[in-house]
Structure formats: structure tokens, C-alpha cells
Amino acid sequence: MLKDKLHESLPSSNSTSFCKDNVKENRKDAAPQSVTQSLPSEYGETLMVVMARDPFWMFSYWEIANDKRDEFKKRFGDNVWFNSQLTLRVYDITDVEFNGSNAHSSFDVPINNHTDNWYINVNQANRDYILELGIKIHDGTFVPIVRSNMVMMPRYGVSPYTDEQWGVLEIEFERILKLSGIDRIGKSSEVARGLIERWKYLMDVNNKSLSSIGISSWSRREKLEDQLPQGPVTDFWLIADTELVVHGKTEPDAEVTVAGINVKLNPDGTFSARISLTEGQHEVPVVAHSPHKRMTRQVVFKVDRKTVK
């Protein structure tokens, strides 16, 4: 019986192994990728989980398994899942062992029947909660389907309690709190954003450009195609040009001209010059004079530019 059930929920084996041709050759015998590439939409269990997001918000998700749905159909009729209002009941169970009826208070959140998760806001800080998911039937009665775990919301604000051994004057404590940065808590701090920025920097390293959404090795093929021009190309064109770079080295205190133009030397006597190179024959003399022109050295480059289109 159990085995049959498991067979039903076994992942299908129509595999789509990604980028197969990119897989390394030396593992020919490996990788039977007989795995479905997606996660199940449900796990066949009726359950509800609640988690704290911050002191005032919690998140809950749930699953109602088929047997539970059938049970409710039997109890309340075939249309129960259409006719009744799905409802979250939020119990404040701070400091009590919850037995279903001893909560300090509770409130209901009506939700739409097509969702399987919800964010819930609470107004009071520093409380503990348990949720129930249920339906409200025609006469308004709440019929629970499933109960959640207990969630303790994160403490908010400075504790009113002081311990004797570590007692402190209010005014001194306030000073320490201020120096500890109490005013900056909870504000979307630059520090936290810095963390996110750091990741973005890391990620960007792999981006083809700074603004694009990241591409990964897994997706590079498609993304490269994205880079190709879209639509018919009408006006194709090309422009190209060339120039001449002359470089060399001489005594640091020499004077150098390239094609008659004075060139500034680096402290170690190196120099370089860029010269535009028009069509035809050119002679580029490089001349170095020692101080007071006592000595002269010359190198001449003969260059012929011929552009063919």
C-alpha cells in the first residue's frame, strides 16, 4: 500500500540534462541524469508552518493533503472548498501551554482559497503565537483543518527588566544605549545594504555588462544569442583606421624629436609618440640630441600605407 503510493509520487524520468555537450569527456560512464528537474508541488502531508519575519510580521505556509480534503467533503458536502471561507486564526499563546481554548486572545484573517501561504501582521510586540488554518462554514463557525507550530516573535525594544547584580542608573544606561547605536537599529542601515552591494559586486564580475541581469554558465548559450542584433540588418558598415606608434629609449637628459616634433622623455629616458598615418609613403626620423647638441643619433622609419577596400 505504502509502496504503491510512493510509486505514484516518484519523479518522472523524462530527463532534460542541461548543456549536455558541455559535459566533460572523461566521465563517459557517469551521469545518468534520470532526475526530474523540478520540485513536487505537494508532499502529501497536511501541515502548517509559521515563521517569524520580524517582530511584527510572520509568514505561514501550509498543505492540505487529499485525504483531509476528502474528509471535509464528507463532513460538509462536496462544495465545501468552494463555499466556505478559508480563514487563518491567530492565537496569542504567550506563556501558556496551548490546549485550543486557553489563548489570551485570537483574531481571524480571511484569505482566498487558492493560496497556500500568507504574511500576517501583528500589532503587539514580544508575544508568542500559534496559527490554525480552517474554514468558516455557512453559519460562521470556524472549523480548524490544521494547527501550526508555535512561533516566538523576535523581541522588540529594550527590556524593562534590570537585574540587581548588574544594576545601572537609567541616565547612564541611556547614554550607553546611545553610544551602542540604539538610534540606528531597524533603519535600513547602510551597513546591511553594504552586504547586498558586496554580493552584487561579486555577481557583476560574471555579468557581460554592468546593467544586465546575471548570466551563469548554465545559461550562457541563450544569452549569447540575445546579444545578436535583433531583426533584419539594413545598413551594415565598417570604419577602420591605423596610426603609428614610435617608442624608444635614450639618455634621460637628451632631447628627442619624432618626425620633427619634440617628445617628452620619461625619467628613465624612455619615450613614445603616436603619429597619424595617412595614405602613402612616410619617412619618420627619430632624432636624439645630447645636452647642448654635442652629439646626435638618428633612426629613420620608412612606412608605406596602402589601404585596400
Add this chain to the structure above:
Amino acid sequence: MYPKGKEKGYWCLVLHAHLPFVRHPEYEDFLEEDWLYEAITETYLPFVDIFDRLLEENIDYRVTLSISPPLMNMLTDELLMSRYLKKLDKLVELTEKELVRTKFLPEFQDTVKMYHENLQRYRSIFRDKYGCNILTAFKKFQDAGKIEVITCCATHGFLPLATQKQSVKAQVFFACDTYERHFGRRPRGMWLSECAYVPGVDEVLVSEGIRFFFLEAHGVLYATPRPKYGVFAPVFTPSGAAVFARDIESAQQVWSAEIGYPGDVDYREFYRDVGYDLEYDYIKSYLHNDGVRRNVGLKYFRVSGKVPLSKKEPYNPAWAREKAASHAGNFMFNREKQIEHLASIMDRKPIVVSPYDAELYGHWWFEGPMFLEYLFRKMYHDQGNVLPVTPIEYLKDNPANQIVQPAASSWGDKGYFEVWLNGTNDWIYRHLHAAQRRMVEVAELFNDTTEHLQVRVLNQMVRELLLAESSDWPFIMATGTMVEYANKRITDHLVRFNELYYNLKNDRINTKFLEDLEWKDNIFPNADYKKYTRKKV
């Protein structure tokens, strides 16, 4: 020289080094592995370089360095390290070509020379001095008493959002186990992933022998009862672990985009990279196989101010170095003033705790490691009020601390769990929790199995579950960059987990599938499914 006992207070620098486990043996060339390679070149090796130099010159320093287990696994992985060495060789080769190309471009010469010298030095540190295993370097600094290496949750799992206690325990257990394999003793401290804490986590830490951890400021400020010294003294949890809270003032000096040091005009501009700037044919062989232009790691321009990338001015290594030295002086001055002031209003010596992401230094802020080196030199030579310490040293001198219950918190945006639980990523928890329940279920069910193949499947399920639990995936989803990769990773690990689960329960183990996963997802060689049983962990 620190006149011990004369100090007015303490400063504790904490660097948290972490990258998600990214290792794709099935590809010859994989982009996301660059995260690791870049961090090694720009952060981890520069750290080794400065720690070694300070050690040799007898300049006392203290750093508490958290190295996450995925990072430990990657830094000792043969495949990744041999790929890294090849990358580094290529980069050194590029700087050699660049020396020739820029021979007559004086504005870039010093920068190119700097890269060439640095990279050659880093290569010799990595390959020759430490035999391609950086962890042995950090072990050496730890054994010398200069740094305290701690670790982080097994795969940087976000503990407050796990529903099974066994999963929290496993995140802590496999972290300590990994640490012990590489450092020869149990870790004494832990960096909780994203400083994310809920009451109860501390008990798990204590049960593994952890003596201290860190929280965001309000984790301690909102504690019950109120903490007498705010963030300037540690507190003990009811279970007995010491908690050090983050100081916001020193954090902002380095972190802040507006007032922080890294944005200085003389510092290196991250985005202007030769991978984009140089002629395509010339740079092509240094890009990835797909030939798309990306950063290669050589950057020749400085921040220059708020100008477009094309208007950036050439980097000047001497100016940047001078700036790093002056910022180090400024940071030290501010700590001295801060500690003097605190000491005047407190009836004990204050401690200022400054935790940062390690990769901030070097990778993001290129001059960061240099800044730290100057800082430790200056602190050692030029003052005596502030004593750099590790948490253990502090606790030894100050064993009596207030006992409080810290508040649930994280160091993420808004201070709680929203970055890891919002509309972009909340869908993952249904699946993660199901896998966590299934792991406990099969750990119980096969607790007594002696069949080797079943044990292998169970242990591989542990690896897949842990990899899926990494807080990096929901974080990446929340940032909106590279979401595709994060989605795929978490889905892949959970799908693999589920397949193994059905294989096991239906008694149809697919050996080839198992072998393939053992080859790909080889993190935690000591993975042991029995840690998930209810009875004992």
C-alpha cells in the same frame, strides 16, 4: 608595543570569510567558480601576505577570522585549487604582456608593475610556501597566537528559519567537524550565518563546545534583562556562551557607501577592468571560453569621484598607499577616542567589536588589506590605550559577565529575517522543511543498517540537504542578481535529495546516479546521517 595591563580598553577585529560551495567538475570552465578564484587572489592571499609579514617583523596583531566550512572545503579541494593555479598563471602571464604593452604608457606603468609583483608574490606564497593549501597558513598564524580561526554554520545555513532541531544541530556539528579536520582542534567560537539568532541556538552551540559567538547590536541591546554595558561588554546566554555584539560606529567607517573609506577618490575603481578596456583579440585568451568580455582582475583606474567610467583617472599606487596609511591613522584615532570616552563612563574596560565580511577587504576595497597592515603597525607602535584582542583573551581577563537572554536578530537589512524570507524566496522553505523532515525520517528508519550502499545514499542525502540549506540562495534571490543560478542550485540539491530518498525507500538504489552525485557534490567527506536521528546527536 602594548604595555599589557595599561590599556584603557580592547578592540576585537572579526573578519568573516565565506563563499557558497561552487564546484562544477562536470564543466571545464565555470563562471561562478570565479567568485572563489577572485577572493583568493584579492583577499585571502593578501591576508596571508600581511599576516606573515607582521609575524616575521614581530609586530603583534589580533584577528578573529571566521572561515566558513564551504570555503574550507573549497580551499582544500584538489580540482578547484589546480584550476585556481592555472588561472593565476594566466593572470601573471597577462601582466607580463602588459608590462611590454605599457612600456611607453607612463601613466599605467606603476600600476602594471604593482600587479605583476603582487601576483608573482601571491603565486609563490600559494604554490611554493603553502603547497596550494591556504588553510595551513592560517593554522600557522593561529598556532603562533596571532589569530583566532573560528568557523560558521556548515553551509552557512540560516538557523532561525529551520524547523527541525536536528537540522540546526547538523549545521553546527558538521561545521565543527570540518574545522577540526583542518585545524587539529575543536573551534572555540562561531560566526552565525548573517548573525542570525533565535533563543535556543546558543544551546546547540554550547553542546558542541562553542564558547562565544557574535550578534548584531540589537541582539544584545534588546536582551532580557537589559544589558548594563550595551554592546561594549559581552554577555553570557543562559546556556553559558559568550555573546559579543557589533559596534556600529566602527562598522560604518568602513562599510558606509557615503562616509566609508573605500569610496575615496584615490582608491582603485572596481568596475574599470582591462577585460572590457583592452583590444578584444589581445584579451580574448584571458576571458572565459565563451569569449564574453568580463572582469579579468586588472584594473588601472581610480575612483576619481562621481564621474562616468570613461572619465576615470589612472590609478596611482603610491597615492593609494598613502591614503590607506592615513585612513588607518584615522581609524586608530577614532578607536582611541571612542575607548577613552567609554572608559570614562563605564566601571570596566570597554571592548569594541568590529566584524566585517572578509571579502570586503581586497576584493571590494582593493587597499583594504594594506589598510589593515598599516593599522596593526600603527596600533603596535604609536599608542597604548587600545589593545587588540581575541574573544578568548578578553574572556580570560574578564571572566565575569552579565547573563541575559539575547533577542532574535540578524545583521541583514532591517535587522531581522526579511532578507531571507520575502516574496522572492519564501517558496523555498516548504521544500527545505520537507527535506529536513525526510532526513530525520530516514535517519531513524535506517539507523541500524549495515548495508554499505544504503549508508552511502544516506550520507549523500546529508550533503544535498546541507547544500540546499545555504543562506546564499535566498539571499541571491532577494538581491535580484544571478537569481537563475540560485534557483537552479537549490532546486538541483533538493531534487537530488528527493531522488535519493525514493531510491532508498523503494529499495532501488541507482549506483551510477549516486556515484555521480558523490563526485559532483563532494563537500563534507565525513558526512554522517546518524547526526539526524532523534535520540542522540
